[in-house]
Amino acid sequence: MALTTVGRGWIIDRLQxxxxxxGALMQFIGxxxxxxxxxxxxxxxxxxxSEARTTGTLSQPTATTDRxxxxxxxxxxxxxxxxxxxxxxxxxxxxxxMQQRHVFTGIPLLSGDAIVFTLDLTD
Numbered sequence: 001m002a003l004t005t006v007g008r009g010w011i012i013d014r015l016q017x018x019x020x021x022x023g024a025l026m027q028f029i030g031x032x033x034x035x036x037x038x039x040x041x042x043x044x045x046x047x048x049x050s051e052a053r054t055t056g057t058l059s060q061p062t063a064t065t066d067r068x069x070x071x072x073x074x075x076x077x078x079x080x081x082x083x084x085x086x087x088x089x090x091x092x093x094x095x096x097x098m099q100q101r102h103v104f105t106g107i108p109l110l111s112g113d114a115i116v117f118t119l120d121l122t123d
Contacts, residue, residue, distance in 0.1 A: 002038030003121065007099035010087070026099040028053045028086045029070040029117050035081050035103060042101045044092075045084050051075055053089050056119070066121040073114040079106040085119045 010026065030053040034046020056070030068085055084101045100119060107115060 001100055001102045002040055003100050004042050004098055005040050006097045024087050026085050026087050027056050027058050027068055028089050029056045030084050031072050031080050032082045038101050038103050043098055045082050064123040068119045071114050071116045074109040075111055077110050079108045081106045083117050
């Protein structure tokens, strides 16, 4: 997992009680088929898939863990290899920020298959 530079800035703003725009919670999960290694400079998925992002459920299972859980259902045959956590539901929105990006061994899917993502940010 790569905590992006933008994600770090977002965290610092929250710690400093900086006013964030409405809807700025990092609660949206997107997936893709890109395989380029994670990098702190990432601002989006390598290759976003066509499915819409999902709104994740936020929780704090431990004092030092921020968690976002969400399910995305495939509308096509594809192999998913990456996931990211965003502040916008809309892909490519002008104010889009990506907190973290994960690249993993491909998961082959058929149309109608789903993946439940648990994206944790820990110390």
